[in-house]
Each structure stands twice: as structure tokens, then as C-alpha cells.
Amino acid sequence: MPAAEAEAQAAAQVEAMLAQAAAEPISSPAAAAPSAGESSRSWFSINAELVVYGAAGPEAEVMIGDRRIRLRPDGSFSYRFALPDGVYELPIAATGSGGETRRVRLTFSRSTVAEGEVRAHLQDPSLKTPAPENVE
Amino acid sequence: MEGYLCLVLHAHLPFVRHPEHDRFLEENWLFEAMTECYLPLLQLLEKWQEAGLAARVTISLTPTLCAMLRDPLLQGRYQRHLEELIELAEKEALRTVWEPRLRPLAEFYLERFVAARETYRGWGGDLVNAFRHYQDAGRIEIITSAATHALLPLLANHPPSVRAQVGIAREDYRRCFGRDPEGIWLPECAYYEGLEEVLRLAGLRWFITETHGLLHARPRPRYGPFAPVYTRAEVAAFARDQACARQVWSRTEGYPGDARYRDFYRDIGFDLDLDYLRPYLAAGGIRSFTGIKYHRITGGTGPKAIYERPAALAAVNEHAAHFLAARAEQAWRLAGLLDRPPAIVAPYDAELFGHWWFEGPEFLDALVRTICVEKQTVRLITPGDYLREHPTNQVATPAASSWGEGGGWRVWLNEKNEWVFRQLAAAQLRMSDLVRRFPNPGPLQHRALQQAGRELLLAQASDWPFILHTGTSADYARRRVVDHLRRFDRLERELTQDRVDEAALAAVEAQDNLFPELDYRLWE
Numbered sequence: 001m002p003a004a005e006a007e008a009q010a011a012a013q014v015e016a017m018l019a020q021a022a023a024e025p026i027s028s029p030a031a032a033a034p035s036a037g038e039s040s041r042s043w044f045s046i047n048a049e050l051v052v053y054g055a056a057g058p059e060a061e062v063m064i065g066d067r068r069i070r071l072r073p074d075g076s077f078s079y080r081f082a083l084p085d086g087v088y089e090l091p092i093a094a095t096g097s098g099g100e101t102r103r104v105r106l107t108f109s110r111s112t113v114a115e116g117e118v119r120a121h122l123q124d125p126s127l128k129t130p131a132p133e134n135v136e
Numbered sequence: 137m138e139g140y141l142c143l144v145l146h147a148h149l150p151f152v153r154h155p156e157h158d159r160f161l162e163e164n165w166l167f168e169a170m171t172e173c174y175l176p177l178l179q180l181l182e183k184w185q186e187a188g189l190a191a192r193v194t195i196s197l198t199p200t201l202c203a204m205l206r207d208p209l210l211q212g213r214y215q216r217h218l219e220e221l222i223e224l225a226e227k228e229a230l231r232t233v234w235e236p237r238l239r240p241l242a243e244f245y246l247e248r249f250v251a252a253r254e255t256y257r258g259w260g261g262d263l264v265n266a267f268r269h270y271q272d273a274g275r276i277e278i279i280t281s282a283a284t285h286a287l288l289p290l291l292a293n294h295p296p297s298v299r300a301q302v303g304i305a306r307e308d309y310r311r312c313f314g315r316d317p318e319g320i321w322l323p324e325c326a327y328y329e330g331l332e333e334v335l336r337l338a339g340l341r342w343f344i345t346e347t348h349g350l351l352h353a354r355p356r357p358r359y360g361p362f363a364p365v366y367t368r369a370e371v372a373a374f375a376r377d378q379a380c381a382r383q384v385w386s387r388t389e390g391y392p393g394d395a396r397y398r399d400f401y402r403d404i405g406f407d408l409d410l411d412y413l414r415p416y417l418a419a420g421g422i423r424s425f426t427g428i429k430y431h432r433i434t435g436g437t438g439p440k441a442i443y444e445r446p447a448a449l450a451a452v453n454e455h456a457a458h459f460l461a462a463r464a465e466q467a468w469r470l471a472g473l474l475d476r477p478p479a480i481v482a483p484y485d486a487e488l489f490g491h492w493w494f495e496g497p498e499f500l501d502a503l504v505r506t507i508c509v510e511k512q513t514v515r516l517i518t519p520g521d522y523l524r525e526h527p528t529n530q531v532a533t534p535a536a537s538s539w540g541e542g543g544g545w546r547v548w549l550n551e552k553n554e555w556v557f558r559q560l561a562a563a564q565l566r567m568s569d570l571v572r573r574f575p576n577p578g579p580l581q582h583r584a585l586q587q588a589g590r591e592l593l594l595a596q597a598s599d600w601p602f603i604l605h606t607g608t609s610a611d612y613a614r615r616r617v618v619d620h621l622r623r624f625d626r627l628e629r630e631l632t633q634d635r636v637d638e639a640a641l642a643a644v645e646a647q648d649n650l651f652p653e654l655d656y657r658l659w660e
Contacts, residue, residue: 049231049409065233070226079227080412082235090233119439 045119048110052090053078059097065090083110084120139467140522141507141514142374143500144194144344144483146321147174148285150599150616151200151650155209161419162612166204167217168427172490174205174263175252176497181270182255183501189508191275194518195267195486196321198281199308200597202264203650206312211261218256221427222249224416228404228428237442238430244445245428268313277518279319280309280340283651286596287548289328289536290557294564297596298331300589300658302338304651311653318520319343323598325376325483326538326545332367342372342519344483345534348543350375352535362470362478364523365532373534374519379466380482381539383459384493391455392493395435396447400492402431402440429494452495456502464513479522480514553601556617560596563624567592567659570631583645584636588627589656590648595620623648 055076056062062069064079071077081090087109095101149169154160177195184191204210225246232238259266271278282288282301291297302320309317318341322331325346335343342364350361350373357365361375384390391397405413405426414421431440432448463480470478489496507516517525540547549557567588574581595617603613623644630636 049412064230067226067230069230070223080231080409081233082231082238084234086234088234 043117043119047120048083050081050083050108051078052081052092052106054092056094057096061095063091063093063095083108085110085112138471138512139463139477139514140479140517141463142194142479142481142483142517142519142522143504144196144321144481144519145177145486145489146196146198146281146483147201147486148196148198148281148321148323149201149204149487150597151203151284151594151648153204153207153210153647153649155647157419159419161422161424162609163210163213164217164418164424166210167214168425169487169491170205170214170256170263171218171221171249171252171427172494173487173497175255176490177486177500178259178263178266178270179251179255180497180501180504181275184504184508185270185273185275187505189504190516191504191508192277192516192518192521193504194277194279194319194520196279196281196319197264197267197312198285198321198323199283199305200285200650202308202312205263207649214256215261218249218253220416222246222253224426225249225428227412241430241443241445242428264312271313277319277520278309278313278317279321280305280317281321282323283308284593284597285323285599286593287323287326287538287545287598287601288331289326289538289545290549291560291564291596292328292330294561294568295334296568296659297564297592298334299337300593301596302334302340303658304589304593304654306338306340307653307655308651319518321483324538324540324548325349326540327373327534328536329533332369332371332373335371336369340371342374342523344374344376344481344519346537346539346543347375347378347381349373349534349537350532352537353532354535355532357530357532359474359478359530362474362480363476363526363529364479364519365530365534367533368531372519372523372529374479374481374522376483376539377466377480379462380459380480383462384484384488391451391459391499392488392496393433394451394455395433396444396451397433398429398443398448398494399431399433399440400429400494402429404428404430448495449498452498453502456499456506459499459503460506460510460513467514476526477515479517479519481519547605548598548601550605552607553604556595556601556604559617559621560592563592563595563621564659566628567624567656570628571656571660574631580636580638580641581631584627584631584641585656586651586654587641587644587648588624588631589654589659590651591620591624591627591644593651594648595624620648 052064056071057075060071060075062071062077069077069079087107090106091103092106093101093103149165152162152165154163225242228242229239229246232242267278270276283304284301286301288298288301291301306317316339320335320340320343322343325344327345327349347361350357350365353365357363361377364372364374366372382389384392387393403425405417405424410421410423416426418424430443432443434441466480467478489500504516507514537543538545570585570588574585577585600613600617603609
């Protein structure tokens with residue numbers, strides 16, 4: 001390709017890029033983040049959680065389901081469980097420093113009857129989910 | 137090989153350190169970036185090193201970020217933050233036991249946070265040293281930036297301020313990385329004609345401008361933004377590639393907006409009962425982001441769907457392949473127009489990858505692995521390496537430019553924040569006066585002059601006018617500017633009246649403790 005033609009092509013390409021850049025400005029990072037929006041119309045949401053709390057002797061190992069839990073320094077504990085509609089069993093076991101194990105099995109159920117549109121999640125509209133351009 | 141790809145990750149946060157409070161909301165900016173961006177990036181570098189990949193990427197670590205990462209107080213607070221995050225994730229793994237679609241996600245977060253702790257501990261809590269390790273091993277090139285990320289064109293009417301921002305950054309880089317920096321990230325890619333002379337005097341060899349910085353250069357560069365130019369000061373200027381920018385940042389076309397990716401805004405910090413969350417919220421029990429998010433972007437205006445990790449990873453692979461194919465097409469179109477493969481420069485805020493775009497680190501991983509294995513389309517190169525391979529380049533003077541909205545300075549200088557620059561202009565002149573008045577200061581005066589310099593630098597950060605412009609956390613930004621200028625005023629008054637209060641000085645030194653060896657004579 002002759003040098004003059006190559007240069008003309010390069011210049012044309014540069015012009016095209018400039019026009020494209022001008023047509024669609026690239027904004028700063030925050031302004032380009034994906035958006036989330038909350039409707040301002042009235043709504044109602046409700047949810048239920050379960051608190052399981054207890055305490056065990058020094059050095060005990062406590063399992064809730066298949067997970068060993070952390071105890072506070074005084075041996076107490078408190079854990080929450082999301083409780084969707086249904087029937088659930090929760091096995092809990094505490095093994096003391098001597099190796100002896102004590103077990104409990106708790107059973108819970110929840111059923112929901114709603115009239116009108118009721119959401120399952122909390123999302124207080126007064127919380128004002130931040131607008132994308134305003135989040136640092 | 138048809139083209140070079142310069143992947144540049146710009147890591148920056150303003151200096152936010154408040155020893156006067158036990159917990160401070162804005163310190164979470166650092167903690168979130170560490171967990172979501174910097175530690176995952178270090179994990180990637182480790183994996184690439186183990187796999188023997190020639191993954192030469194460029195990382196800018198700003199002096200304010202380095203100061204915070206090396207600060208024992210903030211290191212201790214980060215450990216506390218991470219332990220609390222792990223505890224919350226453990227609780228979530230239990231809380232969701234009867235929510236079969238959420239529980240795997242809760243366990244996924246728990247594993248990630250535990251892995252972050254392992255990486256953090258593995259580096260002894262010193263992430264600056266970790267990045268230095270990868271530079272010393274030849275894996276990455278680390279570059280510097282202005283000392284407190286000041287928008288340099290807005291300081292151009294006071295050259296000593298520009299010299300101080302650049303010179304103090306260079307000295308800080310030496311202290312952190314044990315060598316001289318070759319490249320500099322101009323904050324917000326903001327360039328003005330004549331800046332190159334300051335960079336040359338600081339021993340810097342290259343910088344990056346926004347695309348139109350080179351497109352409007354004089355004379356117009358023959359290869360447009362696809363090869364660097366040498367300024368008359370012999371410092372090279374590279375240009376950001378618009379296509380790379382658009383594919384990632386664009387509101388309509390950008391990858392991070394894909395419906396399969398994790399939603400940033402839907403966070404349990406805003407969804408769950410406040411009593412449950414309170415021990416894990418940064419300050420005063422005010423709802424804030426926790427980093428545990430169970431939903432995907434979804435699209436449309438209906439409810440958000442639950443995040444599905446395999447679908448998100450499939451999107452990552454699609455987007456990495458698309459990005460690379462677009463580079464191949466670019467290189468193919470440019471073949472024959474240049475006397476060498478084009479240099480495609482793709483700079484991004486490092487905090488995009490992992491924080492805003494949760495799957496960003498996985499995207500980088502997929503992209504880098506494909507490039508390194510395929511070896512045909514593009515080769516990863518740093519601008520410094522490029523100049524060693526192609527030392528002959530056109531001479532031109534770039535045009536004033538930035539990567540902010542409108543391509544100039546209007547984000548940082550408008551009706552919401554112009555008061556900052558009127559105040560700065562006055563303080564800058566008084567700083568230079570101080571240096572002239574104290575050619576041979578005593579030890580206490582020396583300390584006061586150094587601290588006056590620190591306060592002025594902190595007031596000059598581009599972050600404050602940016603936040604004032606966007607409006608979120610504006611009170612904090614306003615307070616920071618005012619606090620630093622007040623401290624500067626007091627130090628100046630005490631110096632000129634020859635009554636420096638040592639106890640008060642020590643208190644401010646302990647608070648704004650960056651740049652321990654600051655050379656205030658740069659303001660002369």
C-alpha cells in the first residue's frame with residue numbers, strides 16, 4: 001500500500017474513532033456501574049426467622065446440623081435460621097471435654113397465607129439503595 | 137502475534153485513616169477493596185506464577201494506597217474486619233440451612249473470606265510487599281501515581297505543587313519497592329502540556345493519556361492511539377484504547393452489566409433484620425454493604441433472581457473470548473498500517489475487578505490464560521517493555537485531556553467543588569512562602585514544615601472534588617478538605633509566629649502519618 005494511502009487510511013480511522021468516542025462518552029467507573037432501582041409504590045413484605053440459643057460447658061464442641069458453631073467466651077450461643085414455609089428438623093449435638101455427647105432434635109414448621117401482594121424479602125424503601133453514580 | 141495488549145490496573149484509594157475513632161465507616165473502602173480486589177489479584181498472580189504464564193500486567197499502586205496497606209493500625213483493623221466478616225458468613229451458612237438455593241452461596245462466601253485471610257496471613261499482612269515480590273520476580277510492572285492522586289492540570293498554575301506531587305510519589309515508590317519507578321499513572325489520565333517536563337525531572341519514562349490526548353496531539357500521530365509518542369521531554373505517552381474501555385465500562389454494552397453476573401446493590405446489609413446485622417456494620421449500626429450478596433443482576437424491573445455461580449462463570453468465559461476476538465479483529469484491521477504490531481492499551485480501575493464487577497478477577501484469569509496459551513493473537517506487554525522493544529517512536533505533544541466525563545476537568549471543577557481549588561490556590565502559595573522563609577529550619581520547624589506539606593497534599597486529592605461532584609459522602613469529603621486546610625493554616629501560623637506547639641504537632645503527625653521522609657523543599 002502506498003505510504004500516502006496508508007496515512008490517509010490511518011487518519012480516516014482516527015477520525016472515525018474520535019467521532020465514536022464523542023458520540024458515546026466513556027464515563028467514570030462509578031457512573032457506569034449496573035443499576036438497581038426500587039419502585040416507590042407502596043408494598044408490604046414479611047419474613048420469619050428462628051432463633052436457636054443455648055449454652056454448653058467449657059471446651060464443649062457444639063454442632064448444629066453439620067456445622068460446628070462458635071461459642072461465646074461464657075459458653076453461650078445464639079443462631080438464626082431463615083424459616084421458609086415447610087417442616088424442618090434441626091439436630092444439635094454437644095460434646096463435652098470428657099467426650100460425652102448430648103443430642104437434641106428440634107422440629108419446626110411454618111405456613112403462610114397472604115391476601116394481596118406480599119413480598120418475602122425485607123427491603124425498606126427508606127433505606128434508599130444507593131444510586132450507581134453515587135457509590136464510591 | 138498480531139498485536140500487543142497492555143493491561144493496566146490502577147489501584148487507588150484516598151488516605152482514610154481515623155485513629156480517633158474505634159470504627160470508621162469510610163475505612164471500609166479500604167477493607168472492601170482488600171477482600172474483593174487486592175487479595176484476589178494477588179491470588180491470581182500466584183496462580184499465574186505457578187502455571188508459568190508470561191502474564192505481564194502493569195499495576196499502579198498509588199502512594200496513599202501503599203501508605204494505608206503498610207500502616208499497622210489499619211492492618212490491625214482489617215484483621216478485625218475480616219474476622220467479623222468470616223463470623224457473619226459462618227452465621228449465614230447456618231441461617232440458610234433451609235434455603236437450599238442460598239446455602240451454597242453462603243458457603244461460597246465463607247470459603248472466599250477464609251481464603252482471603254489465608255492469603256493475607258501468608259504475606260504477613262503486608263500487601264505492598266506482596267506486590268513487590270511479583271515485580272522483583274519479573275511477573276508485573278508496578279508504576280507510581282501522584283502523591284495523593286491530585287488532578288495535576290488543576291495544579292498547573294503552581295508548578296511547585298506539581299513537582300511535589302510527582303517528586304514525593306517517586307520517593308515513596310523507592311521506599312516501597314526498592315527501585316525507581318519507570319511509569320506513572322496520571323490521576324484520572326489527566327494531562328496538560330508541559331507536565332512531561334516535571335515527569336522527566338523525576339526520572340519517569342512514560343505515562344498514559346486518554347485516547348483524545350494522542351488523537352489531538354501535535355503533530356497528529358501517524359499511528360493514532362496504537363503506538364506511543366515521545367514528548368519533547370523524551371517521556372513517552374501511550375493512549376487508552378476506546379474499544380477496550382467501552383467493552384468493559386459502557387452502560388449498554390459493558391460486560392459487567394450481564395444479567396448473569398452478581399448484583400452489586402442487593403446486599404444482606406440492606407435485606408436482613410438490623411438486630412442480626414448490627415455487630416457487623418461499620419459504624420453506629422447504620423445499614424451498609426457487607427459484601428454478602430445472593431442475587432444476580434437479572435435485568436428488567438421485576439424481582440432479582442438468585443445468583444447462580446456456574447452461569448456467571450460461563451458468562452466470564454464468553455466475555456473473555458469476546459474481548460480477545462475483538463482485539464484480534466482490531467490487530468487485523470491495523471495490520472499494514474503500522475510498521476509494527478499495534479499497542480492496544482487497556483487501563484482500568486483495579487477496584488472494578490472484584491468489587492463492582494464481582495467476576496472481574498475470573499475474567500482477568502480467563503483472558504490471561506487464553507492469551508498465554510494461544511500465543512497467536514496478542515502478547516501481554518507492559519509499556520516499559522514495549523519501549524525497550526520499540527525505542528523509536530514519533531515525537532509529538534499530546535493534547536490536554538482526562539478520562540473523566542467530557543474528557544476534560546469538569547467532574548473535578550464545577551459549581552459544586554470549585555471552592556476547593558480557590559482554597560488550595562491560596563494554601564499552595566503560602567506553602568512555597570514557608571519554604572523560602574525557612575531555608576535552615578530547626579528540628580521542630582523542620583517537622584512542622586513536613587506536616588504542613590502532608591496536610592496540603594491530602595487536601596489536594598482528586599477524590600474530594602469527585603465525591604463533592606457525585607454527592608454521596610459529600611459531607612465527609614468537605615470535612616476532609618476543611619480539616620487538612622485548617623491544620624495547614626495552624627502550622628503555617630505557628631511557624632511564622634515562631635511558636636510551634638510540639639504536642640499539637642505530634643498529634644497531627646500521628647493522625648496524618650504518611651510520607652515519613654517528605655521533602656518539603658520540593659515546594660520551593
